[in-house]
Amino acid sequence: MGKVRVLSLFDGISCGKVALERAGIPVDEYIAYEIDKSAIQISKNNHPDIIQRGDVTKADFTEYEGFDLVMGGSPCQGFSIAGKQLNFDDPRSKLFFEFKRAIDEVKPKYFLLENVKMKKEYENIISQYLGVEPIKIDSNLVSAQNRKRLYWTNIPGVTQPEDRGIMLEDIVHENRSEDNVDLAPYKVPFDKTLKIIEKEVQEGKVGYFKYDAQANRVYSIHGKSVTLLGEAGGGAAKMGQYLFGCITPDRVDKRQRGQRFNEGDKFYTLTAQDRHGVFIDGYIRKLTPVECERLQTLPDKYTAGVSDARRYKVLGNGWTVEVITHILKTLQDTGK
Structure with a gap:
């Protein structure tokens, strides 16, 4: 297919641009709307050709009429199936209507909207506005991360993508002793639950553990990672032991209920802003940023x-690139 003109809303770190490149779709013009300064900087570092336009709510989308593709993932805090069930009156949820406005004004040949389970x-409301039903894809088919979207x-x-069988052990670095937190004298068999209940976890300091017979929460590298999430805030500094569908700033200092993880099961929810723990050879250490990039199938660094x-944070707010690549390759394969 020929070169495409792309409008990307809530562009983040431009995972969509990476996916287009991997899908073999040449890009003539890529316009991005994003307000997070760190995300914009990362995007510019990797894609200096992207045109950054700032706040989506101030956009005049008519200037992009006739673009080939409009895509975006509007913020999830108002829709997430975890925590409070918010609605379309929530300011964050209303950003969906900016996407709908873009569709109406641009009249693109194709569109792609990503959002969380809700x-x-x-x-159904989103489906009615967009005129299509969603496809549910779990990132665990193409990565080491559970991420249903x-x-x-x-x-x-x-x-659906084919299952590539990628596990957490396939993407972690070799165990790095300087980052390890030795569990001794805590003996933690996998038929027990480890739960960190201290607010901050620092290198060399495990905090306090609480026994919970209902679940196992030691993060084995032989399973899938949990979902990377953004918008975590300081209260998420629990090495990933507290698990959520979507972390929001208003929950920073609140104790939150975790999901369950059993050895051999796939990993559940990681908070992206912080130091998520992996269990390797009797040690716990945090996931590195590069490992989180690999969970999102992005290039190292x-x-x-x-x-x-x-x-x-920005990785947790981003897309799993290989899922988007899979969707976009359909265009390349059909030549449309």
């Missing part, structure tokens, strides 16, 4: 150049 009533698109013939805290 109440069926909200899902909904994709609304009018790209024809999109199917793609997010380098900003602080680690910002890297965790």
Whole structure:
């Protein structure tokens, strides 16, 4: 197919641009709307050709009329199936209507919207506005991360990706002793649950553990990673032991209920802003930013150049690139 003109809303770190390149789709023009300064910096570092336009709510989309593709993932805080069930009155949820406005004003040939699992009533409302039903794809088919997302698109013939069998052990670095937290004298068999209940976890300091017979929460590298998430805030500094569907700033200092993880099961939810723990040879250490990039199937050091805290956050807010690549390759394969 020929070169495409792309409008990307809530562009983040431009995972969509990476996916287009991997899908073999040449890009004539890529216009991005994003307000996070760290995300914009990372995007510029990797894609200096992208035109950054700032706040989506101030956009006049009519100037992009006739663009080939409009894509985006509107913020999830208002729709997430975890925590409070918010609605379309939430300011964050209303950003969906900016995407709909873009579709109406641009009149693109194709569109792609990504969002989280949500109440069926909200899902149905979005489907009614966009005129298509979502496709549910779990990133665990193409990566070491569980990440169930909904994709609304009018790209024809999109199917489920084949399972590549990638596990967490395939993407972690060799165990790095300087980052390890030795569990001794805590003996933690996998039929027990480890739960960190201290607010901050620092290198060399494990904090306090609480026994919970209902679940196992030691993160084995032989399973899938949990979902990387952004918008975590300081209260998420629990090495990933507290697990959520979507972390929001208003929950920073609140104790939150975790999901369950059993050895041999696939990993569940990681908070992206912080130091997520992996269990390797009797040690716990945090996931590195590069490992988080690999969970999102991005190139190593793609997010380098900003602080680690910002890297965790923007990675959690980003797309799993290989899922988007799979969807976009349908266009390349059909030649449309």
